[in-house]
Amino acid sequence: MKLKYERPVINKINAGMPDKYGMKVQTKAITEIDGLKISNLIEKFGSPAYVLSQQTIENTFTEVKRAFTNRYPKVQFAWSYKTNYLDAVCRVFHSLGSWAEVVSGFEYRKALNNGVEGKHIIFNGPDKSKGDLILAIEKGSLIHIDHFDELYMIMELTEVLSQRPKVAIRVNMDTGIYPQWDRFGFNYENGEAWNALNRIMLSGKMELVGLHTHIGTYILTPNAYAVAAAKLTDLAVNINRKYNHKIKYIDMGGGFATKNTLKGAYLSGADTCPSFDTYADAITSAIVNSEISPEDLPTLILETGRALIDDAGYLIGTVLANKRLADGRRSTIIDIGVNMLFTSFWYEHEIYPAKETSVHTEDTTIYGPLCMNIDVVRAAIQFPLLQKGDQVVIKRIGAYNMTQWMQFITLRPNIVLIDTKGETHIIRTAETNDTFLQHEKIPDYLIKN
Numbered sequence: 284m285k286l287k288y289e290r291p292v293i294n295k296i297n298a299g300m301p302d303k304y305g306m307k308v309q310t311k312a313i314t315e316i317d318g319l320k321i322s323n324l325i326e327k328f329g330s331p332a333y334v335l336s337q338q339t340i341e342n343t344f345t346e347v348k349r350a351f352t353n354r355y356p357k358v359q360f361a362w363s364y365k366t367n368y369l370d371a372v373c374r375v376f377h378s379l380g381s382w383a384e385v386v387s388g389f390e391y392r393k394a395l396n397n398g399v400e401g402k403h404i405i406f407n408g409p410d411k412s413k414g415d416l417i418l419a420i421e422k423g424s425l426i427h428i429d430h431f432d433e434l435y436m437i438m439e440l441t442e443v444l445s446q447r448p449k450v451a452i453r454v455n456m457d458t459g460i461y462p463q464w465d466r467f468g469f470n471y472e473n474g475e476a477w478n479a480l481n482r483i484m485l486s487g488k489m490e491l492v493g494l495h496t497h498i499g500t501y502i503l504t505p506n507a508y509a510v511a512a513a514k515l516t517d518l519a520v521n522i523n524r525k526y527n528h529k530i531k532y533i534d535m536g537g538g539f540a541t542k543n544t545l546k547g548a549y550l551s552g553a554d555t556c557p558s559f560d561t562y563a564d565a566i567t568s569a570i571v572n573s574e575i576s577p578e579d580l581p582t583l584i585l586e587t588g589r590a591l592i593d594d595a596g597y598l599i600g601t602v603l604a605n606k607r608l609a610d611g612r613r614s615t616i617i618d619i620g621v622n623m624l625f626t627s628f629w630y631e632h633e634i635y636p637a638k639e640t641s642v643h644t645e646d647t648t649i650y651g652p653l654c655m656n657i658d659v660v661r662a663a664i665q666f667p668l669l670q671k672g673d674q675v676v677i678k679r680i681g682a683y684n685m686t687q688w689m690q691f692i693t694l695r696p697n698i699v700l701i702d703t704k705g706e707t708h709i710i711r712t713a714e715t716n717d718t719f720l721q722h723e724k725i726p727d728y729l730i731k732n
């Protein structure tokens with residue numbers, strides 16, 4: 284076969300930013316996912332496509348579960364729907380024993396539809412409509428109150444409903460992480476959290492079942508969780524002292540980091556991401572060392588999202604073209620845009636060729652296919668000289684991309700799940716123009732007869 288012509292260029296030798304291993308040159312390829320060839324996946328499901336590995340989800344879940352159950356007697360995970368609410372993905376987590384953690388009426392109903400019992404749905408978030416609250420109260424779900432307006436709405440509802448709402452409050456606090464997430468829930472330091480708890484207890488109309496916090500996301504400091512857990516246990520101890528009431532659970536939310544590298548980070552995410560054991564140690568130590576007596580230890584709930592699914596997700600796609608920019612720099616255009624890779628706004632995503640390449644690389648900018656300047660997948664990467672039609676894999680994209688995606692310029696592609704036997708299943712079909720026609724309406728006067 285005739286070799287493809289690559290226009291020769293002269294590069295200034297540039298040391299770049301070495302890391303502790305010296306200059307990193309990326310020539311590694313990812314040729315398959317769970318034993319299935321990328322080229323075959325693209326042939327079958329089109330380019331681009333999202334691919335999810337159920338085996339990776341299960342392995343990660345086993346690892347996090349072991350980290351916590353080794354250290355604490357009562358642990359329960361609740362799948363954070365907004366991280367990835369494809370029904371098939373949620374059902375994988377439910378089949379592994381996860382409850383559902385939802386932050387809207389839409390997500391709440393999705394969880395019911397996925398067969399989750401009402402009492403195993405945790406309802407978070409600042410936007411719960413009256414209708415949502417009535418449904419959640421009637422189903423016996425765990426309602427995590429976000430603000431006083433919600434608290435009073437629930438109190439009003441207790442006048443007309445026969446069920447006693449099961450509630451917790453979301454608490455925000457100073458954990459040493461800045462900027463502090465203080466817009467959700469009741470603040471600990473200014474006394475609002477304690478005030479809310481007193482109002483719940485004094486009303487006698489609700490059952491206070493737990494205490495909740497979600498201190499942020501991609502938290503690299505496990506100690507922040509120790510501080511948060513200590514503050515929640517402090518509230519639990521004070522409630523017991525004042526009302527002789529024991530809460531059933533402490534919910535530490537989500538927020539564990541992943542091995543993705545943040546933009547501007549000096550070290551790669553693989554080097555900085557704390558292990559599940561480190562997080563588990565911080566959280567469980569704070570609870571077991573508190574004044575809560577051993578027979579009253581609350582269940583520890585975790586709403587881990589990102590860290591449970593990021594590694595399981597891949598985007599596979601194809602090179603559309605190469606160009607020289609005005610300054611001679613190489614640019615490669617691929618068919619995966621930021622509209623389907625929302626997390627590229629804060630991560631330096633790892634991107635690999637789908638077949639072995641020569642060792643020669645060049646400093647390259649990788650663009651998506653959108654006709655918009657911000658469509659940059661990687662601003663600067665040492666990348667092999669791929670040609671039109673060559674395939675690429677973007678790794679570790681399972682969290683948030685399949686929910687925060689934008690319908691912009693192109694249609695959303697197929698999403699494929701590889702099950703634990705290596706069988707593929709389309710779990711969301713590629714959109715077509717008809718997908719959008721279903722929702723659009725044309726006023727009569729704009730219809731030509």
Ligand SMILES: *Cc1c(COP(=O)(O)O)cnc(C)c1O
Binds near residue numbers: 386538589
């Ligand atoms: C988003 C969210 C989570 C999941 O957070 P991750 O950072 O993805 O682990 C958990 N709980 C609540 C309340 C959330 O809003």
